[in-house]
Amino acid sequence: MSDPMMNDPTPKSRDTERAPDGRSRLLAALQSTGSRGQVMVAVLLAVLGFAAVTQVHANGRDDAYVGARQGDLIQYINNLSLASQRTESEITKLQQTRDSLRNDAQSRRTAVERARQQANALGILAGTEPAVGPGVRITVRGSAASVGTNQLLNGLEELRDAGAEVIEMNDKVRVVAQTSLSDASGGVRVDGQLLRPPFVIDAIGDPHTLSTAMDFTGGFISEVRDVGGKVSVEKRDRVEIVSVRNPSAPTYAKPAGTR
């Protein structure tokens, strides 16, 4: 040990007996009353105890930054600002995600709305949806032998030309693009269903245009009259068509192109 007090060439003990044992020397010192050396030691020990307790007390307090070095403080600040930068960029990213999700939801709702409208329009055209609107009711009277497919087909063509959007026969059969008509005994077979006279054709469209389309020289009315039948056209503000067709997926045809 390089401690100066241990190499002291003139050791000085207050022990008069010069006890060889360190233990007995300590006990003797504890029992002896003060001397100058003891007082000095006491003062220094008091300072030490005071400082130690103060330090322990200060250390226990929650002020980690009070005595910190400048470099450490700069490090703390750097760490904090880095962390806040990271957090801020995180916040921005999350906000962007939220906005894009919100836009997504909005556009999806719009798309669904448009798809529903389109489905309704197509359903009406394809005959899979009931429809209601202004139109005409055409009643064709005549024997099944006289009025047949020829006249009815022409009549339906006239209605379509005049812009009829939905057509129904005898409140039973929805007339669409694929509808077929054929003569049958006692009536007309439309899409496999036998319809007997009188034939009632409901059509939704502009009532005036539809009724004039029926009534011109060589038109439907005169054609039916030629074979001995009778036609009455009734304009209506509200024609309700409830019969529907089962939709059938095309077997051969495929959509060409993406739209």
Added chain:
Amino acid sequence: MIAAIGLLIGLLAGLLLQPDVPIWLEPYLPIAVVAALDAVFGALRAFLDGIFDDKVFVVSFVSNVLIAALIVYLGDKLGVGGQLSTGVIVVLGIRIFSNVAAIRRHIFHA
């Protein structure tokens, strides 16, 4: 006896007053306390060896504290305060351990 009483008085004063450490002293106080502890254990060992001298103790106590504080101060100025504090603590710790070992041999003969 008076030495032990002095230590007790110091501890009690610290506990009762609970003073705030001044900010300029804050980095040096822990090192100073450890250095003073080293001086005290060295003195106790010297006492048990029979070579204790109060003047030497006072000088070593004060110089230990001052040098420890000076080293830390220098380290702070050089930008290696933390590392130098650790180094001082390690050295003083080793000295305290060896001194305590000698004291133990004296008191317990083991």
